[in-house]
Amino acid sequence: MDGRVSTAHGQNDEGARVPREAITPEQAVPASTVEAAIAQEQQYLDVVYARLDELRAAYGQRLAQVRRGGPSGSPQNRSERDAFAAHYEDTVARLDHVENRLVFGRLDLRGASEPRYVGRIGMSDAEHDQLLVDWRAPSAQPFYQATAAHPGDVVRRRHLMTRARTVVGVEDELLDHAHLDAEVADGLTGEGALFAAMSAAREGRMSDIVATIQAEQDAVIRSPLDGVLVVQGGPGTGKTAVALHRAAYLLYAHRQRLERSGVLLVGPSRVFLRYIEQVLPSLGETDVVATTMAELLPGTTATAADREEVAEVKGRADMAKVLSRAVRALQRVPAGVQELDVEGVRLHLRPEDVRTAMARARRTGLPHNQARETFALAMLDVLVREYAVARGGEGDDDPEDRAWLREDVRTARDVRRAVNLCWMPTTPHGLLERLYARPDLLAAHARGLSTRDRELLHREKGSPWTVADVPLLDELAELLGPHEQAEAARAAAEARLQAAEEVRYAQEAITSQGLGMGMVTAEMLAERFAATGPRLTTAERAAADRTWTYGHVVVDEAQELSPMAWRALLRRCPSRSMTVVGDLAQRSGHRPARSWAEVLGAAGSEHVREAVLTVSYRTPATVMDTATEVMTALGAEPSYPVRAARDLPDALAVTRAGQEDLPDATVAVVRGELSFLDAEVGAGAGRVAVIVPSGAERTAREALLAHDDLRDALTSGHGDLLGARVAVVDAVQAKGLEYDVVVLLEPAAILASGAGDLYVAMTRPTRRLHVVHAEDLPEGFPA
Ligand SMILES: Nc1ncnc2c1ncn2[C@@H]1O[C@H](COP(=O)(O)OP(=O)(O)OP(=O)(O)O)[C@@H](O)[C@H]1O
Numbered sequence: 007m008d009g010r011v012s013t014a015h016g017q018n019d020e021g022a023r024v025p026r027e028a029i030t031p032e033q034a035v036p037a038s039t040v041e042a043a044i045a046q047e048q049q050y051l052d053v054v055y056a057r058l059d060e061l062r063a064a065y066g067q068r069l070a071q072v073r074r075g076g077p078s079g080s081p082q083n084r085s086e087r088d089a090f091a092a093h094y095e096d097t098v099a100r101l102d103h104v105e106n107r108l109v110f111g112r113l114d115l116r117g118a119s120e121p122r123y124v125g126r127i128g129m130s131d132a133e134h135d136q137l138l139v140d141w142r143a144p145s146a147q148p149f150y151q152a153t154a155a156h157p158g159d160v161v162r163r164r165h166l167m168t169r170a171r172t173v174v175g176v177e178d179e180l181l182d183h184a185h186l187d188a189e190v191a192d193g194l195t196g197e198g199a200l201f202a203a204m205s206a207a208r209e210g211r212m213s214d215i216v217a218t219i220q221a222e223q224d225a226v227i228r229s230p231l232d233g234v235l236v237v238q239g240g241p242g243t244g245k246t247a248v249a250l251h252r253a254a255y256l257l258y259a260h261r262q263r264l265e266r267s268g269v270l271l272v273g274p275s276r277v278f279l280r281y282i283e284q285v286l287p288s289l290g291e292t293d294v295v296a297t298t299m300a301e302l303l304p305g306t307t308a309t310a311a312d313r314e315e316v317a318e319v320k321g322r323a324d325m326a327k328v329l330s331r332a333v334r335a336l337q338r339v340p341a342g343v344q345e346l347d348v349e350g351v352r353l354h355l356r357p358e359d360v361r362t363a364m365a366r367a368r369r370t371g372l373p374h375n376q377a378r379e380t381f382a383l384a385m386l387d388v389l390v391r392e393y394a395v396a397r398g399g400e401g402d403d404d405p406e407d408r409a410w411l412r413e414d415v416r417t418a419r420d421v422r423r424a425v426n427l428c429w430m431p432t433t434p435h436g437l438l439e440r441l442y443a444r445p446d447l448l449a450a451h452a453r454g455l456s457t458r459d460r461e462l463l464h465r466e467k468g469s470p471w472t473v474a475d476v477p478l479l480d481e482l483a484e485l486l487g488p489h490e491q492a493e494a495a496r497a498a499a500e501a502r503l504q505a506a507e508e509v510r511y512a513q514e515a516i517t518s519q520g521l522g523m524g525m526v527t528a529e530m531l532a533e534r535f536a537a538t539g540p541r542l543t544t545a546e547r548a549a550a551d552r553t554w555t556y557g558h559v560v561v562d563e564a565q566e567l568s569p570m571a572w573r574a575l576l577r578r579c580p581s582r583s584m585t586v587v588g589d590l591a592q593r594s595g596h597r598p599a600r601s602w603a604e605v606l607g608a609a610g611s612e613h614v615r616e617a618v619l620t621v622s623y624r625t626p627a628t629v630m631d632t633a634t635e636v637m638t639a640l641g642a643e644p645s646y647p648v649r650a651a652r653d654l655p656d657a658l659a660v661t662r663a664g665q666e667d668l669p670d671a672t673v674a675v676v677r678g679e680l681s682f683l684d685a686e687v688g689a690g691a692g693r694v695a696v697i698v699p700s701g702a703e704r705t706a707r708e709a710l711l712a713h714d715d716l717r718d719a720l721t722s723g724h725g726d727l728l729g730a731r732v733a734v735v736d737a738v739q740a741k742g743l744e745y746d747v748v749v750l751l752e753p754a755a756i757l758a759s760g761a762g763d764l765y766v767a768m769t770r771p772t773r774r775l776h777v778v779h780a781e782d783l784p785e786g787f788p789a
Pocket residue numbers: 200203204213214215218219220223239240241242243244245246247248589592623624741742743744769
């Protein structure tokens with residue numbers, strides 16, 4: 007390609023000091039001088055890293071100084087010191103995280119005397135001259151957006167490839183009109199760097215793409231904060247990467263607005279959150295709350311999954327009405343007058359008094375458990391009046407007597423029971439459990455559900471909570487409000503945890519300050535800290551608080567969310583500022599969705615804008631095209647076609663075996679693919695997923711474990727889904743993840759759980775999809 011010069015080498019050139027403007031913007035770098043260019047860039051890198059070290063040392067010292075101040079002083083002094091410590095801790099952590107590929111780009115601009123360097127964070131030298139522009143700053147945008155057709159002021163864009171602190175390659179794109187060519191105009195930016203990133207062996211953790219963000223991705227990342235932005239993109243188009251970079255961008259561009267309220271990121275599973283956990287810190291952001299729908303409600307962990315048809319009923323928007331009726335039914339007016347015994351006196355609970363007290367309580371607009379107090383007080387007033395009269399009218403005007411009478415009534419068993427029966431306090435878990443377990447209750451409140459739907463909801467008390475239960479529990483928590491006794495038990499448990507945390511914190515302080523020697527114990531220090539408590543970050547406080555509202559919410563794999571789940575997320579985001587990324591074609595189960603309007607539930611009625619990502623940076627074209635053909639043959643053609651950025655030789659392989667030989671064939675294929683990776687990306691590097699039909703993971707894993715070499719590969723890196731060189735998973739577990747090679751076992755059986763699952767499974771590899779089957783292949787696979 008004209009105007010593009012790139013090379014790479016592994017040595018650090020120790021050339022003479024070259025001033026940063028030595029490579030003039032108008033000057034292209036011929037291939038012969040690439041080595042010299044690398045040497046020049048190394049000079050610049052050395053200056054930037056030296057500054058990074060200086061800043062780290064300076065902030066490290068300030069932090070140590072503040073910590074040395076210890077826990078003494080007035081509360082105001084302590085809180086100021088805490089605030090400084092927090093700031094320094096964050097800065098030190100941020101500077102530590104940006105070590106790798108700190109500088110990755112350079113722009114030579116028409117009319118500018120110096121080039122502009124783009125990096126992970128902004129940085130100035132001691133004289134306040136800018137060394138590095140933060141990739142998120144407006145002045146870095148041309149690095150991602152300039153094209154030969156629309157170069158703006160950019161004459162040359164240079165990608166710097168680095169390993170540790172060494173420049174190992176540069177890649178130039180000349181964007182002035184003299185070098186215009188159609189291929190550049192249409193093409194991807196920084197192709198060399200991009201292809202190097204795409205070809206790297208996968209290590210089980212997602213990396214950031216800050217050096218090679220493409221123009222269509224950049225437009226999404228920098229899209230305005232307000233409203234609901236839906237990003238539809240086929241497999242591997244960078245939706246997850248873009249969502250994370252957008253979170254980092256928004257925190258940078260709207261720090262004031264988002265820092266206090268925070269950003270919530272919702273992913274499909276804990277494994278997925280671990281897969282992406284390094285991306286935001288590497289972009290200098292650590293304060294995002296990452297969670298899954300299963301963990302959205304603090305204190306509740308959903309460990310089970312429902313069958314598809316059960317989850318569907320639980321997820322319907324109508325369930326909100328069922329729950330609201332169930333809560334309302336906790337407020338009951340007795341059919342007739344009831345007699346109550348208070349200290350031998352007969353009092354009367356009259357339906358009309360109950361109705362009046364109820365109306366007053368409902369007018370407060372408070373959730374059920376909190377409004378109960380208004381109801382109970384109103385009932386008490388009525389009963390105390392009757393009690394006073396029954397006691398001979400004495401003490402009617404004497405406040406002290408009146409208080410005694412009131413106490414008699416309030417504590418009487420009959421009264422407590424009657425008030426509770428009229429307005430029963432309850433917990434979300436208790437109520438939902440009763441609803442599921444008692445068909446009569448469900449029939450009374452869920453009139454809109456068919457008998458079959460109600461049967462699907464039935465379950466015994468004590469069954470574990472499922473992911474689909476979480477939005478229902480959350481809805482109930484909203485309708486009910488805190489339950490005093492349950493809250494007290496929770497607070498006590500939390501206090502115990504907090505005390506343990508304070509001791510741990512104090513222990514650290516003792517160690518770091520060289521205290522101890524028997525003069526002060528961790529418990530003593532903890533007591534002193536208790537007044538202020540260990541510092542919690544915004545993210546930590548937000549994650550522990552159900553009622554926390556976030557400034558922005560990012561949802562990944564959003565095509566899986568139910569209408570009830572959207573309600574739970576919208577409650578957490580009153581500003582309705584959301585980034586929603588997903589792929590309709592990858593939706594699990596047997597209910598395909600044709601449009602985002604169908605999927606978004608209540609979020610769909612907000613101000614929604616859609617963006618589409620069209621290029622897959624993961625899956626080779628041969629595999630991508632086959633996956634599309636299979637989906638089309640199934641009548642589930644993806645509505646948003648995807649173009650693969652590259653193809654690779656032998657990207658698709660198919661091995662047919664007899665039913666009996668399938669395990670042996672799988673072993674041979676996995677072994678062959680590991681050898682392929684050894685040769686291709688280095689001994690022991692690269693990762694293989696064996697994707698099997700749901701429920702077949704255990705058998706498949708055991709078949710592989712029987713072989714020593716494969717056992718090593720399966721148990722390497724703690725043997726978990728991200729660490730091991732070979733992992734056995736089903737399509738749902740593989741969602742959002744990627745591997746160098748996928749061995750796809752029995753596609754026809756995977757299809758039983760839905761076309762979307764097969765599509766997900768087929769599109770996970772970066773290098774090769776190897777299909778192993780005994781049953782006939784679904785239509786669309788090559789013969
Ligand atoms: N601009 C880019 N430069 C380099 N690599 C990229 C770029 N965009 C995406 N990638 C890489 O492509 C792969 C797929 O990205 P990502 O997981 O974000 O895609 P996705 O759309 O979320 O995929 P899926 O829906 O299939 O889970 C990742 O390895 C990612 O790092």
